[in-house]
Amino acid sequence: MNEYVDKINDGRDHNRMKLYNVVPLTVPFAVSVSPSDLCNFRCNYCNWSTSAGIKDAKIISWNEFLIIIDQLKQLCVKRNQKIKVFRLSNVGEPLLNKKVPDMVRRGCGQKVGLSLCDQS
Structure with a gap:
């Protein structure tokens, strides 16, 4: 069994920046933007399923x-720092926004880690 454990790392980046060495931060490590607050599912554990739903949900x-x-670009230039991760996700289904492919292209052009989390 040890041969398998040796092949699997612990999933951590051991060369990462230690937060306590860089606080206070000059720019955020990660930024999340919600392309859409709307959802096309009605999961029984989610706020969208309640009778009130989510007020003021929008794209x-x-x-x-x-x-x-x-x-964000102006902030990074001013502080001479980069944002490590830019996420296109939050509370809704991002793919309900028809401009998501353009957002991904624009985000990739910023040379930051880009992630998109959808509900599939």
Whole structure:
């Protein structure tokens, strides 16, 4: 059994930056933007399934997204730092926003770690 354990690492990046060495942060390590607060599922454990649902759920516009990207870029230039991870996910199904492919392209152009989490 030890031969298998030796082949599997613990999943951690051992060369990572230790947070206690860089606090206070000059830029966030990770930023999450929600392309859509809407959901096409009705899971019984989720707020969307309640009679109240989620108030003011919306899909972010392309212009709102560009404003966020430009502000983050300005912050990074001003602080001479990079954001490590940019996530396109939060509470809804991001793929309900038709501009998600453009958001991914724009995010990839920023040379940060980009992640997209959908409900599939």
